């Protein structure tokens with residue numbers, strides 16, 4: 001039986017552990033805290049699922065597969081992890097990111113519809129779109145209950161035979177080949193056929209020279225009237241303004257927040273208090289787009305972190321024989337997890353090579369894959 005140690009029980013590590021266990025691998029999953037702990041990027045209350053990725057079709061296809069994965073996981077567990085509320089894209093220019101997205105979605109046969117800005121009033125109780133060129137409606141998009149989904153996935157992994165170890169894993173020093181595919185857990189060196197470091201924002205501190213920077217991201221949810229709830233109110237993204245959100249889910253409030261990268265951040269010890277400036281920014285956006293919510297109070301807030309690569313492409317690379325680094329999610333990885341796990345499992349099995357785009361090469365800065373079109 002092939003063996004693997006997966007380090008990190010965020011949504012990427014937990015989904016991979018589950019997939020490998022279900023395909024016959026002996027899996028150890030090492031996590032320094034608990035699956036769903038608040039320091040994880042995966043422990044956000046909600047995450048958006050969208051297929052639109054500008055001109056890129058690879059991630060669009062993966063997101064579409066992942067949507068099926070989330071729906072299957074929901075049916076299997078009886079927990080509604082994904083709510084298909086649809087997503088409205090607010091396009092500021094006629095030929096920008098949303099236009100490219102519509103072309104790719106149409107080519108792939110993924111439903112979408114170009115609408116007039118005035119149609120926004122059919123989707124939101126109150127909407128102002130006089131600065132917009134058009135709206136792009138993506139009906140098969142929505143909101144994932146992220147923290148819950150991470151815990152459910154880790155539970156399923158355990159039920160599938162994954163051994164979950166609560167410890168901080170350390171890469172084994174030394175160049176000798178026998179030690180390359182090893183990991184130190186609680187002071188003891190363990191060997192496996194493969195080791196996967198799926199450590200999110202902790203990855204750059206574990207391995208030198210990775211093309212990943214970590215930033216603080218404040219997330220805000222506002223208290224809103226019932227009419228602003230999912231699924232009646234959809235998810236939305238204003239790529240040009242780096243703003244996004246969705247209607248109220250589970251009474252946590254309407255999410256309205258920024259995707260622009262925050263300041264450098266340390267995920268283990270950094271303060272988890274949101275900045276007053278972030279509240280002001282979110283409120284200014286509400287005032288402009290959904291004026292009746294201008295005075296809505298903050299109901300819930302969370303601090304999370306991005307693990308950003310310069311080009312927003314992920315990292316999946318074999319750092320030493322059998323030792324894989326999986327990270328650099330760049331703030332757009334959650335939705336893909338069920339499909340990405342299948343992809344990575346095939347790479348570990350040697351059935352396919354990873355896309356060159358995921359390598360350890362120097363990256364050219366680009367923002368095309370994120371929901372953030374604005375720099376800073």
Ligand SMILES: Cc1cc2nc3c(=O)[nH]c(=O)nc-3n(C[C@H](O)[C@H](O)[C@H](O)COP(=O)(O)OP(=O)(O)OC[C@H]3O[C@@H](n4cnc5c(N)ncnc54)[C@H](O)[C@@H]3O)c2cc1C
Pocket residue numbers: 007008009010011012013030031032033034037039040041042043044046047048049167168169170198199200201202203206217218219304305306327329330331332333334335336
């Ligand atoms: C504010 C915000 C909004 C986002 N919005 C979206 C969205 O709308 N849609 C979307 O698809 N994605 C979104 N993302 C991105 C998404 O959340 C991430 O892509 C995803 O959660 C990454 O999961 P992960 O498993 O790689 O990392 P994490 O969830 O951070 O998990 C890494 C785990 O590794 C553990 N670990 C680290 N080092 C060690 C060690 N040495 N030993 C043991 N354990 C270790 C950590 O404790 C942690 O639990 C967003 C992210 C943020 C911050």
